[in-house]
Amino acid sequence: MKIQEVSEKFGISTDTLRYYERVGLIPSVTRTGSGIRDYSELDIRRVEFVKCMRGASLPIEVLIEYMALVQQGDATIETRKEILREQRDQLIARMAEMQKTLDILNHKIQVYESKILEKEKKIKIEE
Amino acid sequence: MKIQEVSEKFGISTDTLRYYERVGLIPSVTRTGSGIRDYSELDIRRVEFVKCMRGASLPIEVLIEYMALVQQGDATIETRKEILREQRDQLIARMAEMQKTLDILNHKIQVYESKILEKEKKIKIEE
DNA sequence: GTAACACCTGGAGTTGACTCCAAGTCAAGG
DNA sequence: CCTTGACTTGGAGTCAACTCCAGGTGTTAC
Numbered sequence: 001m002k003i004q005e006v007s008e009k010f011g012i013s014t015d016t017l018r019y020y021e022r023v024g025l026i027p028s029v030t031r032t033g034s035g036i037r038d039y040s041e042l043d044i045r046r047v048e049f050v051k052c053m054r055g056a057s058l059p060i061e062v063l064i065e066y067m068a069l070v071q072q073g074d075a076t077i078e079t080r081k082e083i084l085r086e087q088r089d090q091l092i093a094r095m096a097e098m099q100k101t102l103d104i105l106n107h108k109i110q111v112y113e114s115k116i117l118e119k120e121k122k123i124k125i126e127e
Numbered sequence: 128m129k130i131q132e133v134s135e136k137f138g139i140s141t142d143t144l145r146y147y148e149r150v151g152l153i154p155s156v157t158r159t160g161s162g163i164r165d166y167s168e169l170d171i172r173r174v175e176f177v178k179c180m181r182g183a184s185l186p187i188e189v190l191i192e193y194m195a196l197v198q199q200g201d202a203t204i205e206t207r208k209e210i211l212r213e214q215r216d217q218l219i220a221r222m223a224e225m226q227k228t229l230d231i232l233n234h235k236i237q238v239y240e241s242k243i244l245e246k247e248k249k250i251k252i253e254e
Numbered sequence: 255g256t257a258a259c260a261c262c263t264g265g266a267g268t269t270g271a272c273t274c275c276a277a278g279t280c281a282a283g284g
Numbered sequence: 285c286c287t288t289g290a291c292t293t294g295g296a297g298t299c300a301a302c303t304c305c306a307g308g309t310g311t312t313a314c
Binding site for chain 2: 049053056058074078084085088091092094095097098099104105106108109115119
């Protein structure tokens with residue numbers, strides 16, 4: 001699969017895909033003889049993983065570290081697990097914050113809605 | 128309440144508090160005669176609101192727009208409600224993405240955990 | 255009254271994560 | 285063979301959101 005297709009499939013620009021590779025987020029993608037990227041199944045699974053993690057704002061640095069450990073094989077499993085656990089905990093914390101914000105937003109929207117209703121009533125009475 | 132105390136109360140640096148004021152996120156804080164910030168109850172409620180919204184990553188630009196509308200009074204209620212509704216919807220979408228990521232993280236952690244267990248078993252058998 | 259310290263301002267610098275660009279290479283159609 | 289258009293690289297530029305700094309003023313403890 002060439003870069004253009006991967007870009008469309010995941011909604012990630014080709015520039016970003018190349019950038020991810022450059023910084024080590026996706027270890028060197030397979031190439032054709034002449035050096036053009038030709039994403040393998042594995043490469044695509046990696047892109048998907050990164051897209052998903054970035055979608056939840058896991059920092060690129062952490063993902064780079066994680067990917068490097070994956071490359072190093074089974075000896076790093078314990079460390080990798082720790083990284084994922086920490087990221088998961090932070091994610092849970094962020095989601096809790098967001099839930100609080102969501103509640104406040106919903107509350108404010110409700111207040112606005114009833115204010116708008118009041119205004120409409122007043123107009124009706126004045127008519 | 129002076130800036131230092133507000134900073135500690137909310138865990139926002141004084142630089143950030145001044146920055147928020149500068150860009151219009153918190154309309155001009157009350158001052159002492161000599162020009163030193165002295166946050167009123169209202170100012171503090173505003174800081175709290177902004178902190179909460181920023182905690183859920185609502186963009187500063189949107190908050191600036193919202194705050195400007197609040198300043199303009201009741202005529203802008205409808206617009207404000209729309210802004211909040213849109214932000215709420217985006218927040219819900221982001222939380223859904225994060226939930227997916229969380230599920231994957233949990234799954235991966237489980238897989239790692241069972242791999243570690245297997246390794247331990249092997250060691251026991253070899254003993 | 256003076257030293258030490260918190261506060262002020264405008265503006266420059268930093269960080270993370272892209273995003274764009276120039277200059278060059280390759281592959282397919284006519 | 286030559287053009288057209290997608291691909292390559294390294295490096296520079298951009299953007300949001302801070303964060304830091306220099307140079308100046310205010311305020312409190314001794």
